[in-house]
Amino acid sequence: MGRSPCCEKEHTNKGAWTKEEDEHLMNYIKANGEGCWRSLPKAAGLQRCGKSCRLRWINYLRPDLKRGNFTDEEDELIINLHSLLGNKWSLIAAKLPGRTDNEIKNYWNTYIKRKLLNRGIDPQTHRTLNSTTTNTAAITNNTTNTCATTRNVVIGTATSLPVFTKGGSVCLCYNLGFQNKGNQQCHCAMTLATTATAAMCNSGQI
DNA sequence: AATCCGAGCAACCGCGACTCA
DNA sequence: CTGAGTCGCGGTTGCTCGGAT
Numbered sequence: 001m002g003r004s005p006c007c008e009k010e011h012t013n014k015g016a017w018t019k020e021e022d023e024h025l026m027n028y029i030k031a032n033g034e035g036c037w038r039s040l041p042k043a044a045g046l047q048r049c050g051k052s053c054r055l056r057w058i059n060y061l062r063p064d065l066k067r068g069n070f071t072d073e074e075d076e077l078i079i080n081l082h083s084l085l086g087n088k089w090s091l092i093a094a095k096l097p098g099r100t101d102n103e104i105k106n107y108w109n110t111y112i113k114r115k116l117l118n119r120g121i122d123p124q125t126h127r128t129l130n131s132t133t134t135n136t137a138a139i140t141n142n143t144t145n146t147c148a149t150t151r152n153v154v155i156g157t158a159t160s161l162p163v164f165t166k167g168g169s170v171c172l173c174y175n176l177g178f179q180n181k182g183n184q185q186c187h188c189a190m191t192l193a194t195t196a197t198a199a200m201c202n203s204g205q206i
Numbered sequence: 207a208a209t210c211c212g213a214g215c216a217a218c219c220g221c222g223a224c225t226c227a
Numbered sequence: 228c229t230g231a232g233t234c235g236c237g238g239t240t241g242c243t244c245g246g247a248t
Contacts, residue, residue, distance in 0.1 A: 016216075016242080038233060054234080055217065090236060101236075106215055210248075218240075225233080 013047045017056055021046060025053055026061050059102045066098025070107060078104060078112060083126040 013021070028044035034057070037050035046053060070078075074096060081092045089101035089108075096104065108123075116123040120130065 014218075036233080037235095049218090051219090051234085052217075058235095059216075087237065102216080105237075110214055208248105211246090212244105213246100214242105214244085216240105216242085219238090221236090221238105223233100223235080225231105227229105227231090 012041075012049050012052075014052075017060075021048065022056070022061060025057060029057060029061075055102075059100045062100075064098055065100065070099075070111075074099070075112065075115070078108065079116070079126075082108065082112075082123075 024044050024046050028040065028046075032043070037054045039050070040046075040053050041048045041050055044053070048056075077096065078092060081095055085091050087105075089105045093099050093101040093104050113123040116126075117129075120128055122129050
Protein backbone atom coordinates (compact mmCIF):
# COMPACT_ATOMS: atom_id res chain seq x y z
CA MET A 1 0.00 0.00 0.00
CA GLY A 2 1.57 3.24 -1.11
CA ARG A 3 1.61 6.56 0.58
CA SER A 4 -1.50 8.61 0.04
CA PRO A 5 -1.01 11.87 -1.83
CA CYS A 6 -0.59 14.92 0.37
CA CYS A 7 -3.62 16.53 -1.24
CA GLU A 8 -6.26 16.00 -3.87
CA LYS A 9 -4.44 17.25 -6.91
CA GLU A 10 -7.53 17.83 -9.02
CA HIS A 11 -8.92 20.31 -6.51
CA THR A 12 -5.79 22.33 -5.76
CA ASN A 13 -4.28 25.35 -7.41
CA LYS A 14 -0.64 25.32 -8.39
CA GLY A 15 1.86 27.92 -9.45
CA ALA A 16 2.14 31.51 -8.39
CA TRP A 17 0.07 32.70 -5.44
CA THR A 18 -2.50 35.45 -5.90
CA LYS A 19 -2.91 38.41 -3.53
CA GLU A 20 -6.23 36.99 -2.37
CA GLU A 21 -4.65 33.64 -1.51
CA ASP A 22 -1.86 35.39 0.38
CA GLU A 23 -4.39 37.40 2.38
CA HIS A 24 -6.45 34.31 3.17
CA LEU A 25 -3.40 32.45 4.39
CA MET A 26 -1.99 35.36 6.37
CA ASN A 27 -5.30 36.14 8.03
CA TYR A 28 -5.85 32.53 8.95
CA ILE A 29 -2.41 32.09 10.50
CA LYS A 30 -2.65 35.42 12.33
CA ALA A 31 -5.93 34.27 13.84
CA ASN A 32 -5.10 30.62 14.49
CA GLY A 33 -1.36 30.29 14.41
CA GLU A 34 0.72 27.77 12.47
CA GLY A 35 -1.09 24.55 13.06
CA CYS A 36 -1.67 21.40 11.07
CA TRP A 37 -0.61 22.22 7.54
CA ARG A 38 -2.61 19.36 6.14
CA SER A 39 -5.93 20.69 7.36
CA LEU A 40 -5.03 24.36 7.10
CA PRO A 41 -5.96 24.92 3.43
CA LYS A 42 -9.50 23.67 3.96
CA ALA A 43 -9.90 25.61 7.20
CA ALA A 44 -8.53 28.76 5.57
CA GLY A 45 -10.67 28.35 2.48
CA LEU A 46 -7.75 27.83 0.16
CA GLN A 47 -7.60 25.55 -2.87
CA ARG A 48 -3.99 24.72 -2.08
CA CYS A 49 -1.93 21.83 -0.87
CA GLY A 50 -0.83 22.13 2.77
CA LYS A 51 2.77 21.84 1.72
CA SER A 52 2.33 24.75 -0.63
CA CYS A 53 0.77 26.85 2.16
CA ARG A 54 3.64 26.06 4.51
CA LEU A 55 6.23 27.01 1.89
CA ARG A 56 4.45 30.23 1.02
CA TRP A 57 4.22 31.23 4.67
CA ILE A 58 7.81 30.35 5.54
CA ASN A 59 9.43 31.83 2.45
CA TYR A 60 7.30 34.85 1.79
CA LEU A 61 4.56 35.81 4.23
CA ARG A 62 6.18 35.42 7.65
CA PRO A 63 6.27 38.86 9.30
CA ASP A 64 9.81 38.47 10.65
CA LEU A 65 11.35 37.99 7.23
CA LYS A 66 14.19 40.30 6.32
CA ARG A 67 13.73 41.24 2.67
CA GLY A 68 16.41 42.81 0.57
CA ASN A 69 20.05 42.29 -0.23
CA PHE A 70 22.40 40.20 1.83
CA THR A 71 25.12 42.13 3.63
CA ASP A 72 28.82 41.30 3.31
CA GLU A 73 28.70 39.97 6.87
CA GLU A 74 25.85 37.65 5.93
CA ASP A 75 27.79 36.52 2.84
CA GLU A 76 30.79 35.57 4.91
CA LEU A 77 28.70 33.89 7.55
CA ILE A 78 26.95 31.79 4.91
CA ILE A 79 30.30 30.80 3.45
CA ASN A 80 31.64 29.88 6.89
CA LEU A 81 28.59 27.87 7.79
CA HIS A 82 28.52 26.13 4.44
CA SER A 83 32.13 25.12 4.87
CA LEU A 84 31.14 23.45 8.13
CA LEU A 85 27.68 22.13 7.30
CA GLY A 86 27.56 21.63 3.56
CA ASN A 87 24.15 22.01 1.93
CA LYS A 88 22.25 22.04 5.22
CA TRP A 89 20.32 25.15 4.27
CA SER A 90 17.87 24.97 7.12
CA LEU A 91 20.69 24.89 9.68
CA ILE A 92 22.42 27.77 7.94
CA ALA A 93 19.16 29.72 7.84
CA ALA A 94 18.72 29.15 11.56
CA LYS A 95 21.85 31.21 12.12
CA LEU A 96 20.63 34.07 9.94
CA PRO A 97 17.57 35.67 11.50
CA GLY A 98 14.99 36.76 8.95
CA ARG A 99 16.42 34.63 6.16
CA THR A 100 14.90 31.42 4.83
CA ASP A 101 16.56 28.23 3.72
CA ASN A 102 15.15 28.65 0.24
CA GLU A 103 16.43 32.20 -0.01
CA ILE A 104 19.90 31.20 1.16
CA LYS A 105 19.96 28.22 -1.18
CA ASN A 106 19.03 30.42 -4.14
CA TYR A 107 21.53 33.05 -3.08
CA TRP A 108 24.25 30.45 -2.80
CA ASN A 109 23.54 28.98 -6.20
CA THR A 110 23.27 32.30 -8.02
CA TYR A 111 25.77 34.54 -6.28
CA ILE A 112 28.11 33.00 -3.69
CA LYS A 113 29.15 30.08 -5.89
CA ARG A 114 30.39 32.54 -8.46
CA LYS A 115 31.99 34.73 -5.80
CA LEU A 116 34.00 31.77 -4.48
CA LEU A 117 35.01 30.64 -7.95
CA ASN A 118 36.27 34.17 -8.64
CA ARG A 119 38.35 33.87 -5.47
CA GLY A 120 39.70 30.58 -6.80
CA ILE A 121 37.86 28.53 -4.20
CA ASP A 122 35.85 25.41 -4.94
CA PRO A 123 32.34 26.16 -3.59
CA GLN A 124 31.73 22.52 -2.66
CA THR A 125 34.97 21.70 -0.88
CA HIS A 126 36.02 25.23 0.11
CA ARG A 127 39.55 24.43 -1.02
CA THR A 128 41.59 26.43 -3.44
CA LEU A 129 40.95 25.20 -6.97
CA ASN A 130 44.62 24.78 -7.94
CA SER A 131 45.58 23.20 -4.63
CA THR A 132 47.58 20.01 -5.08
CA THR A 133 48.12 19.26 -1.42
CA THR A 134 44.89 17.71 -0.36
CA ASN A 135 43.67 16.83 3.02
CA THR A 136 41.34 14.02 1.98
CA ALA A 137 39.26 14.23 5.11
CA ALA A 138 36.14 15.59 3.48
CA ILE A 139 34.13 18.34 5.07
CA THR A 140 31.41 16.27 6.63
CA ASN A 141 27.74 16.76 5.86
CA ASN A 142 26.76 14.92 8.98
CA THR A 143 26.33 17.50 11.71
CA THR A 144 24.68 15.46 14.41
CA ASN A 145 27.01 14.84 17.30
CA THR A 146 29.95 14.87 14.97
CA CYS A 147 33.32 15.98 16.20
CA ALA A 148 35.46 16.54 13.17
CA THR A 149 38.70 18.25 12.53
CA THR A 150 38.15 21.34 10.43
CA ARG A 151 41.63 22.30 9.32
CA ASN A 152 41.62 23.76 5.84
CA VAL A 153 38.12 25.10 6.31
CA VAL A 154 37.99 28.61 4.99
CA ILE A 155 37.13 31.04 7.75
CA GLY A 156 36.19 34.47 6.48
CA THR A 157 37.56 37.64 7.91
CA ALA A 158 34.30 39.51 8.34
CA THR A 159 32.79 37.14 10.86
CA SER A 160 34.55 35.11 13.46
CA LEU A 161 33.18 32.05 15.16
CA PRO A 162 33.83 30.91 18.71
CA VAL A 163 35.73 27.68 18.67
CA PHE A 164 35.10 24.77 21.02
CA THR A 165 37.84 22.21 20.94
CA LYS A 166 38.73 18.85 22.37
CA GLY A 167 42.26 17.80 21.76
CA GLY A 168 43.08 18.88 18.24
CA SER A 169 39.56 18.61 16.94
CA VAL A 170 36.74 21.09 16.67
CA CYS A 171 33.20 20.12 17.65
CA LEU A 172 30.75 21.20 14.98
CA CYS A 173 27.65 20.97 17.13
CA TYR A 174 29.18 23.15 19.84
CA ASN A 175 30.50 25.66 17.40
CA LEU A 176 27.11 25.99 15.75
CA GLY A 177 25.25 26.39 18.99
CA PHE A 178 23.50 23.02 19.04
CA GLN A 179 25.12 21.81 22.23
CA ASN A 180 21.82 21.82 24.08
CA LYS A 181 19.32 21.15 21.37
CA GLY A 182 16.87 18.66 22.83
CA ASN A 183 18.01 15.10 22.74
CA GLN A 184 20.69 16.00 20.22
CA GLN A 185 22.80 17.26 23.06
CA CYS A 186 26.49 17.06 22.35
CA HIS A 187 28.45 14.99 24.84
CA CYS A 188 31.86 16.00 23.67
CA ALA A 189 32.55 18.09 26.78
CA MET A 190 34.12 20.76 24.69
CA THR A 191 35.72 23.79 26.21
CA LEU A 192 35.68 27.22 24.68
CA ALA A 193 39.15 27.67 23.32
CA THR A 194 39.22 30.92 21.44
CA THR A 195 37.72 32.74 18.51
CA ALA A 196 38.57 31.63 15.02
CA THR A 197 40.02 34.10 12.61
CA ALA A 198 41.41 33.75 9.15
CA ALA A 199 44.88 34.44 10.52
CA MET A 200 44.59 31.60 13.03
CA CYS A 201 43.28 29.30 10.35
CA ASN A 202 46.13 30.19 8.05
CA SER A 203 48.69 29.75 10.77
CA GLY A 204 47.38 26.30 11.51
CA GLN A 205 46.09 27.10 14.98
CA ILE A 206 42.71 25.61 14.09
C1' DA B 207 11.10 46.06 -32.76
C1' DA B 208 11.73 41.29 -32.29
C1' DT B 209 14.14 37.53 -30.58
C1' DC B 210 17.37 35.14 -27.80
C1' DC B 211 19.60 34.05 -23.63
C1' DG B 212 21.01 33.97 -18.99
C1' DA B 213 20.17 35.31 -14.13
C1' DG B 214 17.21 35.33 -10.32
C1' DC B 215 13.74 33.49 -7.68
C1' DA B 216 9.26 31.30 -6.36
C1' DA B 217 7.30 27.07 -6.20
C1' DC B 218 7.05 22.02 -6.82
C1' DC B 219 8.47 17.21 -6.03
C1' DG B 220 10.30 13.27 -3.79
C1' DC B 221 12.01 11.29 0.10
C1' DG B 222 13.67 10.71 4.81
C1' DA B 223 12.52 11.80 9.58
C1' DC B 224 9.33 12.07 13.00
C1' DT B 225 4.96 11.20 15.59
C1' DC B 226 1.41 8.64 17.31
C1' DA B 227 -2.15 5.19 17.56
C1' DC C 228 7.04 -2.92 17.51
C1' DT C 229 4.82 -1.50 13.37
C1' DG C 230 2.86 1.18 9.94
C1' DA C 231 0.12 5.15 8.41
C1' DG C 232 0.01 10.01 8.45
C1' DT C 233 2.39 14.28 8.55
C1' DC C 234 6.20 17.43 8.46
C1' DG C 235 10.39 19.44 6.84
C1' DC C 236 14.39 19.48 3.91
C1' DG C 237 17.13 19.63 -0.26
C1' DG C 238 17.23 19.26 -5.18
C1' DT C 239 15.11 20.68 -9.22
C1' DT C 240 12.03 23.01 -12.35
C1' DG C 241 10.00 26.59 -14.75
C1' DC C 242 8.48 31.34 -15.03
C1' DT C 243 9.71 36.27 -15.34
C1' DC C 244 12.52 39.94 -16.45
C1' DG C 245 16.28 42.55 -18.18
C1' DG C 246 20.20 42.95 -21.16
C1' DA C 247 22.42 41.68 -25.50
C1' DT C 248 22.15 40.92 -30.34
